Amino acid sequence: MPDFVFRVIDRAGAPARLAIDAASEAEAIETIKRRGLILLGAAPRRGAFLLALLNRDIGGAPRLGADALADFTRELAAMLGAGLDLERALRFAAGTAATPRVRAIILAICDKVRDGAALWRALGHEPHSFPPFYVGLVRAGEESGALAATLEDLAELLERNRSLRAAMIAGLTYPALLALAATGAIVFLLTNVLPEFVPIFAENGVPLPATTRLLLTIGQACAASWPYALALFALAIPGIRLLLARPAPRLRFDRLVLRLPLLGALLREALAARFTRTLGTLLGNGVALVPAMAIVQNVIGNRAAARAIATAADAARHGKGLAAGLAAARLMPERTVQLLRLGEETGQLGRMALRAAAIHEERARLGVQKLVSLLVPAITIVMGGAIGFIVASLLLAMLGLDALAH
Structure with missing residues (x-):
């Protein structure tokens, strides 16, 4: 099986590199989460910079841009704050998505949530769209029961960075x-x-x-x-x-x-x-x-x-x-x-x-x-x-x- 290398935060709170044998990147990410580690991102490997450059031109997995991520976060926070349940809020955000690519990503997250996954876990399966700090904040919001307020803070952060x-x-x-x-x-x-x-x-x-x-x-x-x-x-x-x-x-x-x-x-x-x-x-x-x-x-x-x-x-x-x-x-x-x-x-x-x-x-x-x-x-x-x-x-x-x- 392929060897995936990630940057994580271990149980002691220190940054570390972790190599995992898995059939896919999603499976490797799931293994990291089961161990109770915080995922920071993929660690660079020898020759990875050339591969990344080629993949950027050839294509790859769809991803949300900075503007689309800020808009999605603001809409989701507004829907949850209005009293909608998470699945309906995600479907609303998918329905108002600006492009088919954004809609496909949101619907994939919605499907995982409908199957019983926590939102932060569903977001973790889209690492190219949702950076580690985003997933970490959503996890903190879900575990504290204040997801809507956390998403409001996230939207504020993203919009100020964008501005x-x-x-x-x-x-x-x-x-x-x-x-x-x-x-x-x-x-x-x-x-x-x-x-x-x-x-x-x-x-x-x-x-x-x-x-x-x-x-x-x-x-x-x-x-x-x-x-x-x-x-x-x-x-x-x-x-x-x-x-x-x-x-x-x-x-x-x-x-x-x-x-x-x-x-x-x-x-x-x-x-x-x-x-x-x-x-x-x-x-x-x-x-x-x-x-x-x-x-x-x-x-x-x-x-x-x-x-x-x-x-x-x-x-x-x-x-x-x-x-x-x-x-x-x-x-x-x-x-x-x-x-x-x-x-x-x-x-x-x-x-x-x-x-x-x-x-x-x-x-x-x-x-x-x-x-x-x-x-x-x-x-x-x-x-x-x-x-x-x-x-x-x-x-x-x-x-x-x-x-x-x-």
Whole structure:
């Protein structure tokens, strides 16, 4: 039988790797749950990054996207809060699904619930759609008898993450398009407009100024090399994806991204918001600190941040405190560390984590606005300067032609 390798939280609350022989992934997951372990996800195996890349292009099991997951959670919470039983609520969510793929996933969950499975177990059979923190929260909600309230918290978490991500993408899209348009305009002037004047100067024997010759050389290089640049770009995309699928290069890349000027500070705020929002939601729904940290570590989306969280979790496990571990890692903003330290001292860690999340989410949105306010004028000035230099070089040559005529 195939050997499946998973990341789990053992009975002592520590992260671990577990290899299981099973006929299918679903059977292996069921074995983990019978042992009372918390599933975090599939562990990478040698060559798995290449297989994952190929499978992504070939196809695979259907999955819920982030938007569909947030919508499903909000609808299910609303239906349960209105008094519907779980099976009817799932069927309602399936009936309002936006796509056949989403409907098929929800109906598969509904069938398992109708056969007597708990909701969290049914969700666990769809690991590509429902991440470990989601399944863990639903399990805590079912066991405490507060499933509707837990789903409300989950929906709030997912929607805030979606809102922050959308705000960052929307804010950075305009500067990116402006930079692309500016580059295209400059390349067009160099490769199509400026060369049209060369025969005129050649016929009249007017030597071109040094700046004009330089621009012509750059334009000729762009015109001659663009097919090779396009081919190199097409080859670089899968190559970079393959490289970043490996743990060590991805860790170095994630560290580098967080140290970038301007953008790095913005990303650290966004990571702090996601970390504290997820941690606060988990703690508020009865998940213990160490398992909650292990779950957050696997959903944070940045290897450098995940390593810092692992360091903090180890410190908390040995009684040194969560805030002390985060301070030692020197990755999270100081505000995060101080608010969590206050939460530990007052016994309200979950509540303070959610308050910290609200602060970091607002700072991330303000950071996007500030970054856009800096980038747009900077790009405009650079574009204007480059185009002005091209026009000035052309005018210098034309002045030489006018002097020859007189």
